[in-house]
Amino acid sequence: MKQDDLLNKWLNGSLSADEKRAFDERNDAEFNQYLMAYAKHFRASHFTKVDDFKRFKVQYKSRQSSASSIHWKRSLLKIASMVVLALGVYFTIFYQNETSFETQISEKTILELPDKTSVQLNALSTLSYNSKDWKTQRSVFLDGEAFFIVSKGSTFDVNTVQGKVTVVGTQFNVKQRTDYFEVTCFEGIVKVASDTINRTLLAGDTYRILNGEFSDGKTTELEPRWSKDMSYFEQVPFKEVLSELERQYHIEVTLKSGDKDRLFTGGFSHNHLEKALMAITQPMNLTYELTSSKLVIIHGNED
Helix, strand or coil: CCHHHHHHHHHHCCCCHHHHHHHHCCCCHHHHHHHHHHHCCCCHHHCCCCCCHHHHHHHHHHHHHHHHHHHHHHHHHHHHHHHHHHHHHHHHHHHHCEEEEECCCCCCEEEECCCCCEEEECCCCEEEEECCCCCCCCEEEEEEEEEEECCCCCEEEEECCCCEEEEEEEEEEEEEECCEEEEEEEEEEEEEEECCEEEEEECCEEEEEECCEEEEEECCCCCCHHHHCEEEEEEEEHHHHHHHHHHHHCCEEEECCCCCCCEEEEEEECCCHHHHHHHHHHHHCEEEEECCCCEEEEEECCC
16 A cells, blocks of 8 residues: 555544554654644644645645754754854953953053063053963064063064064064054064065164055164154154044044145154144144144145
8 A cells, every 4th residue: 555545544544453553664653643642732723724635745744844954953053052152162261361451542551561571552552462372372462553672582473454573672663553554673673574575674674554555764763752752753644643643632633624645744742732733733834723622623724
């Protein structure tokens, strides 16, 4: 007898003794019995009426497929849950071992790395490293600007989004802002890697990436001027100067007219806002207006 005919007679309750034994030997007999017993717990109004065996067979096969799909999805969910749990444990352990320092607007701070290297953070900067793995993975991440005085014989990497600086017992400055990356070596040797370009800087060398363009320079300074509350720029777009002014004085600057990409050479003090404004506007033939303690408007003069 065909399997479908056997199932049809079982549904109708018309199986003979021999057919009943044959039906009970089917692989899905236990599931069928469970299905019928389980159905008794529901009211008929909750189900669509099955008019004939053909329609029931379609629904039955569909439910078997759904049951298999549900089992597969449950297995997948278990695997996904284990992955999420593992990642959660990993990141919890990682961040528990992470040491981070952050400065706010118009704030500077001095910190010390595990190897006694001294680091001075400029305003609105962040430096972090993994304290647990420091001996085997001597690496810090910098977002902003920092001056490093490295202990003799110490070596580590300074990572930024635009490049990596490798140092050995030296003094250097790293500046990482949105489209501005600059490394200045004051003592010893530093190696800079950015994209496909690698540079070795000696004392007095400066390496800069500005808006994707590379340039080299020289300095006679022994330390960055910002560490002495003075910002200095050489051939830098005026918008970078205004951004640094905002970081040092916790103000908002609006340039009403004038070329924000015009190159500027000069500097300003971090201790007196009005003097700082005069220092950056007069060389550019601009004027400024203090509309409040937090808002500055800069105007271009008509020729």
